[in-house]
Amino acid sequence: MRILDGDQYSEIYSQKFLSYFSNWRHGAPSYKKRNAHLVIDKNHAVTFENDEKRSYASGINNALKWILDHGIINSEQMTTLAQWYISCHTDKLKAAIGERFDFLLLDEAQDTSSKQYRLLMQLTEGTNVQFQRFGNPYQALYTIYGNETVDAWNPIVEAEKGVAQVEEISTTVRFGPHIANLVKNVCCENYPTFHPSKSSSSLENCLIIFEDEEDLRRKYQRLIHRCVTENTDFLECHKKDEIVAPLHEDLKRWFPDYDRSLSASIDHNQKYKDVFNAVQNELAHLNRITRAEEHVLLQQNLDLASLVGKMVRGLVTGNMTREELERFIVPIITPNSRKEAAELSDTLLAKFMYVPDEISGTLNKSEQQINLSTIHGAKGETHRSTFLLLDSEIYWNKKDHENLFFKTLYPFLIGKRRDYGNELDSKFIKDCLKYAYVALSRPKFLAGVAIPISSITTSQKQEMLDYGWEEAK
Template sequence: MNLTQIETILLHGAHFTKEQREVIQAKGRIDVVAGPGSGKTTVLAAKVLALLTNRKCEDKGICCITHTNVAVKEILERLKLGGVDEIEYPNFVGTIQSFMDKFLGRVAFANILPEVTLKLLEEEKFYEKYEKNFRRIVTDYPPDYNVPKPANNGCELVIQEDGSFYYTNNHRRYKTAINLACKWLLEDGFISYTDLKSLCYWYLRKYINELSVAFGERFSYLMLDEAQDTDQVQMAIISGLAKSQKLNVQRFGDPYQALYTIYGAETEDSWKPSPDNVLYRTKEISETTRFGSSIAAVVRDVCVEEYEHFHSNQELDFFPKYFITYETGDELKDKQDRLIEGAAASNPEFRVSQMPDAIVGIMHSDVMKIDSHYSKEGAKQRAHEKSVSEIRALIIKLLASANGLSLVEE
């Protein structure tokens, strides 16, 4: 499938920009710096679609890793539009958690506890089992108090060279109890995502040469989505597997929206794209279709660092921005109506636009203050969807428990 066909499928008549085309067609190791509204996910999906539909049976696979199930679903839906209904061997599209579980975690666990079946638990379920163990150890712990969480106290699984293991944490009073409660869970096969990272990192360090060669033989491309949200351990694991120079490693994200520094955290970002990086060329997708020029200028200047080249697509006709002052909700609605009518009178395309006209607020209660008839749109539908989701989640939990599997596996 060529780029023109992919444009027709994914962009519905629009075209990729020059920057977007360069990223889709780029080979080798690159860091793709893409601002908000720049079409990063569409570009990533287009690249995966092009590689999958043009690959030959003897070609290596494509590996695409992202951070959330929502992002995976979004990519898979766009691939389906291009006729790729299933991701088959040797390809992989999934979350970084499922990636580590599939390629490293299970075999690492089998190395230290070969007679036990690994069961990766969601955080809530892991805490429930951990709490029972903790209270068995600390029998006089107040029943109305929450037990100290491992994650809140720096609890870490440490694995020795020979495969023996222990836990460590920084809690002053219950250090021993926390460690023992986690150790019992591990010996029964129950692990958290934090434990999974420790297992993967230990196993990678032990067999890094063999694993990197095997990984390079299976995949020709490794694409990491939302690279700015990748922590130090995750990035070390991915970088270790990507030692093979045959592998086209391409990291996509927005370093100016990084989770680990945006709120002033002390942790340094694991992904730092730089023009002088000799291993990774930097490519930018700096044009946004989400904002007009005035808002794009604000976004550019309020990021963690100045986003120098970030700008709005000049071909799009954005509605001018206005401040509305008002004293009552009726006055606000009246001024909004007159503003919309004026825009429609001066621009025929505005009247037929499918974009909604709405008064919005940070909280629903803010809008209710100025409009007594306002109600949360789709509340009944969402309540119905929530009920269905809860029933589905319950069924999966019951099946997982009966089959001795994790929720992810079930």
């Protein structure tokens, strides 16, 4: 079975659905909006059902069934299959897990669906296995993208019910006080204990008011140049500078050349494979052996393979310096030449990572690169600087001519938090805050917001400046 999600799965579904309806004039109907889901009956037969009442409902189900029959599933269907299998063998699985493991550690618990979370609880209940969860519940986005209305993992509620003991880590080492205060302001829940470590530092939070794509890019690039010139830590940071928004459509509206397929790798495994193959080729060349011989060498020597694995991960995630890369390369190449290691390090960094020109300190071509991504695509990343595009239609059924995304977030950006739990639009407000929290907690040095000039009034701008925002012009 192959697991595909996002555009890859949707494209296959769309093509198959349209093949059933030759006269269909529009794009294939969304199977997600029609709650199309996999069903396994008591005879273990697999079918699909959906909520569509019109005649093409069977076409949706048939297209999804055809994809499954050809060995392709998405993550939601995979969870349904897991649920079915566990229900058939619950006692045996619990006994096996209890005998083999003392602990079950779930990292990034906020990214777990309710169904996945219930399965893990089911497998550990009544056993001696200690189920420990780690994560940040304020970054949970499942209630935005899926059909779920309540976060699967809520440690505060679990503590109140006596289901779990909670230990809070409220100190961040990623960024300093300016970003920490901003992130605290836009948290979907009151988070007074959140603070940076003493060793962390960050620049003033910045505001860009722009007219069009060119204006936004120019002001952002000018700001980067200033930071590179004035701040050595910013200069030496190898992370990305990125503009993020809730939806691909938000980026496309302001950046017509934006290509969602290039903004983030749809197939993350393929990304690792590409980098691994490139590293393996370079190592084979330096070791004066064939690629096949290098592959066999790595298979036979787990220590060398581990070093290569760490190199690949560092290059893919952007979390590796030139010096760190050299230290990994030296023991892998024959002879152990530091000169060749340095050259290979430069080659790999130039090919796969953004690296500032540390010698001149000027704004060279690589320093001007500004990346674009959805907030979901940037989850888990660390950036050098991040700007949140405050112009979005995050709900397809909301007419957003007055830019509700900015209007909703504005009071929180100037420190005017309120208890919004009983407001009619409480879910919308919470979703906006979740987007902002995830986005503005990405940067290490510089956080900012980019606002269309038509969306902000003179008095709002002045309030932001008075609160401590710095305008980048």
